[in-house]
Amino acid sequence: MKRIIVVVERVNGELNETAFELLTAARGFEDAAASAALMGESVSDAASELTRWFENVHVYDDPSLAQPDGDYQSRVLKPLIEREKPFAVLIPHTNTGMELAPMLAVRADAPLIADAISIEAVGQEIRSVRTVYSGKVQARVSADPTENGAIVSVRPGAFAVPEAPPEAGGSVHAESIPEDVAPRRQFVETVTPDPSAVDISQAEVLVAVGRGIEDEENLELVHALAEAMGAEVACTRPVVDKKWLEKSRQVGTSGVTVKPRVYLALGISGSFQHLGGIKGDPFIAAINTDSAAPIFGVADVGIVGNILELVPLLEEKIRARG
Amino acid sequence: MEIIVCVKRVPNLSETEIEVDRDGRSLIDDDLEYDVNEWDNFAIEAAVQLKEAHGARVTAVTIGEEDAEDVLRRALAMGADEGLHLMDTTFDGSDAWGIATALHRAIADRPHDLVLAGAISSDEARGHVGGMLAAMLDIPMVALATDLSVDGATATVRHEVEGGLERVTRVDLPALVTVQTGLNEPRYVSIRGIRKVSGMEIPVKTAADLGLDASTVGARAARVKLEEIFLPPKGEGAEMLDGDEESVVAALVDRLQREGGL
Numbered sequence: 381m382k383r384i385i386v387v388v389e390r391v392n393g394e395l396n397e398t399a400f401e402l403l404t405a406a407r408g409f410e411d412a413a414a415s416a417a418l419m420g421e422s423v424s425d426a427a428s429e430l431t432r433w434f435e436n437v438h439v440y441d442d443p444s445l446a447q448p449d450g451d452y453q454s455r456v457l458k459p460l461i462e463r464e465k466p467f468a469v470l471i472p473h474t475n476t477g478m479e480l481a482p483m484l485a486v487r488a489d490a491p492l493i494a495d496a497i498s499i500e501a502v503g504q505e506i507r508s509v510r511t512v513y514s515g516k517v518q519a520r521v522s523a524d525p526t527e528n529g530a531i532v533s534v535r536p537g538a539f540a541v542p543e544a545p546p547e548a549g550g551s552v553h554a555e556s557i558p559e560d561v562a563p564r565r566q567f568v569e570t571v572t573p574d575p576s577a578v579d580i581s582q583a584e585v586l587v588a589v590g591r592g593i594e595d596e597e598n599l600e601l602v603h604a605l606a607e608a609m610g611a612e613v614a615c616t617r618p619v620v621d622k623k624w625l626e627k628s629r630q631v632g633t634s635g636v637t638v639k640p641r642v643y644l645a646l647g648i649s650g651s652f653q654h655l656g657g658i659k660g661d662p663f664i665a666a667i668n669t670d671s672a673a674p675i676f677g678v679a680d681v682g683i684v685g686n687i688l689e690l691v692p693l694l695e696e697k698i699r700a701r702g
Numbered sequence: 703m704e705i706i707v708c709v710k711r712v713p714n715l716s717e718t719e720i721e722v723d724r725d726g727r728s729l730i731d732d733d734l735e736y737d738v739n740e741w742d743n744f745a746i747e748a749a750v751q752l753k754e755a756h757g758a759r760v761t762a763v764t765i766g767e768e769d770a771e772d773v774l775r776r777a778l779a780m781g782a783d784e785g786l787h788l789m790d791t792t793f794d795g796s797d798a799w800g801i802a803t804a805l806h807r808a809i810a811d812r813p814h815d816l817v818l819a820g821a822i823s824s825d826e827a828r829g830h831v832g833g834m835l836a837a838m839l840d841i842p843m844v845a846l847a848t849d850l851s852v853d854g855a856t857a858t859v860r861h862e863v864e865g866g867l868e869r870v871t872r873v874d875l876p877a878l879v880t881v882q883t884g885l886n887e888p889r890y891v892s893i894r895g896i897r898k899v900s901g902m903e904i905p906v907k908t909a910a911d912l913g914l915d916a917s918t919v920g921a922r923a924a925r926v927k928l929e930e931i932f933l934p935p936k937g938e939g940a941e942m943l944d945g946d947e948e949s950v951v952a953a954l955v956d957r958l959q960r961e962g963g964l
Contacts, residue, residue, distance in 0.1 A: 391864040448863060449871075450833070451842045473829075475863050478821070478880075479845045482798070482833025491925035494798065494828035512931065513715050513729070514824050517722070520929040533830070564842035568870035571860065585963050591716070609964055621884030634846075634862050634882075642963030649716070663961035665954060666940060670717050674934075681957050682940030683950050693951045698964060701955070 382412045382467035382501065383529075385438075387457070387480065388430065389448070389472055390418075395426050398472035400541040402534055403433055405470055407542075409501050412467075416550075417460060419453055421446035431550035433542070438553050445557075447567040450479020454487055455561045461488045466529040468499075468506060473533040475634075481533040491523040492531045497538040506530050515651055515674045536633065537656055577628035578612070585611035586640045588631060589619060590654075592647015592668060592687050596624045601688065602646060605695040614638065616654050632657040646687045650675030667691075703758035703852065703875075705749045706809050707782065708819040708831070709742040711766055711773045715824075726930040738773040741820025745881040747888040748850050749818055750781035756852060759783050761812075765793055765804055774904055779895035780888070785904040792909035795921025795928070798826070802834035804919055807912035810839060814876055816857065821846050821880040829880075836878035843878040844871050848885055 639660030774785035
């Protein structure tokens with residue numbers, strides 16, 4: 381029997397989908413028993429929900445865990461790993477996961493596979509595929525679990541959520557925080573988004589622009605096209621980093637999640653962080669100069685070309701329809 | 703204040719045809735251009751801005767072959783005071799653990815109030831070296847900083863959390879912070895700027911200097927083995943519209959209209 385521990389994350393008080401995605405990943409191991417590890421404050425409801433899915437739910441319920449803090453979480457979980465000796469610990473490759481996974485790996489002396497999009501056990505070895513070089517290349521990696529197993533940080537969205545809970549009838553184990561462990565970070569505040577900011581999350585048609593726009597001045601072309609289409613303008617992270625467009629227009633895992641009907645991607649390479657913000661399987665059309673850009677792997681139609689030349693032409697043809 | 707910035711030289715692949723080398727584990731790099739990892743560039747700028755505001759000594763450290771010195775020179779041109787180059791064939795093929803081990807050995811014995819690193823590198827894209835290094839140094843860390851200030855012995859960090867939100871967290875130094883892009887506006891580095899620091903000596907340390915060998919760093923010691931790299935399966939992919947500009951744009955308008963995009 382392979383013990384698999386899934387670290388469950390909560391976002392804004394709700395169980396994150398990754399908890400169930402990682403359960404799917406855990407079930408991919410033959411002869412596996414999946415436990416959940418849940419940390420937070422007043423999480424009894426979340427814990428009982430998890431018992432419908434997991435055989436065991438290890439719960440750390442404490443005010444000190446109210447805010448995600450990967451450094452603290454890694455020191456809280458270390459004794460659990462040493463006690464349970466799992467074959468694998470699955471951690472979502474999210475912002476907090478990027479703190480927790482590497483710190484837990486070092487503290488538990490377990491190898492760590494990063495940002496896996498597939499996981500399988502071959503004998504006593506764990507094998508994963510992950511993406512490297514800006515998503516243009518994939519790598520097959522392997523790790524041998526140590527006494528405390530192996531840790532795999534799993535890309536959100538890489539596994540599907542199981543359709544219905546199996547009514548696992550799992551049991552809750554109240555765990556206590558080790559005595560000598562205390563937070564070393566102090567939470568100050570959550571930054572409140574500007575209420576006057578544009579909301580692209582409900583837009584039906586989005587014209588999204590990426591690095592290929594090259595210069596701030598060229599954004600005029602995109603605004604004009606969006607106006608002609610009756611669409612909202614969205615963008616990728618680099619455009620926001622350069623302060624050319626507001627953060628509220630950024631689509632992606634670190635920005636806004638959108639679910640439009642049509643998504644026109646202009647000069648966007650298609651990083652998984654960006655694509656992670658596009659839900660609901662929209663019609664995607666992409667224009668990019670690089671024929672190997674990952675965006676063409678997910679788009680419905682694509683054009684290899686320069687947006688600076690094609691966008692004005694596109695606007696003209698759309699307006700000419702009358 | 704002593705600030706250490708971890709930097710890496712990475713290939714710039716944005717408009718490049720990529721081919722996997724015959725060893726199945728690396729890219730053919732004849733035509734590749736290299737640059738400082740984008741995230742690291744923001745980290746260097748953050749360090750130099752803290753130095754300008756409060757006074758600090760900034761040391762940029764990298765692991766890599768001879769050419770990796772370029773990114774250290776670049777950091778010096780931006781205002782870092784010192785470079786430290788960890789160079790040894792023994793490091794070749796290290797996984798994140800090996801890299802963090804070498805950085806840990808290089809940093810642990812020197813003063814370090816604030817350790818900065820890019821949140822992720824565009825090549826390996828693990829995002830784990832910073833966290834491993836922090837755990838090895840046994841100092842707290844905050845990932846994905848979008849704002850950073852220091853007041854006395856306390857850093858205040860705005861950082862990205864799940865759900866597209868940001869939080870503000872305070873942490874006592876020493877601490878490690880990984881930096882997200884957009885944290886600042888990295889200054890321009892001119893050729894003249896690089897030339898100015900060309901005479902500065904950059905100390906080199908080998909694995910042996912750090913008390914490391916092939917049992918702790920490098921490909922054989924890697925806990926995560928790289929089996930092979932390959933170009934992603936094409937899948938169905940997009941239907942590519944071909945032809946002259948007029949006809950591809952006309953075809954695109956048709957498709958957008960049909961899908962309700964106009």
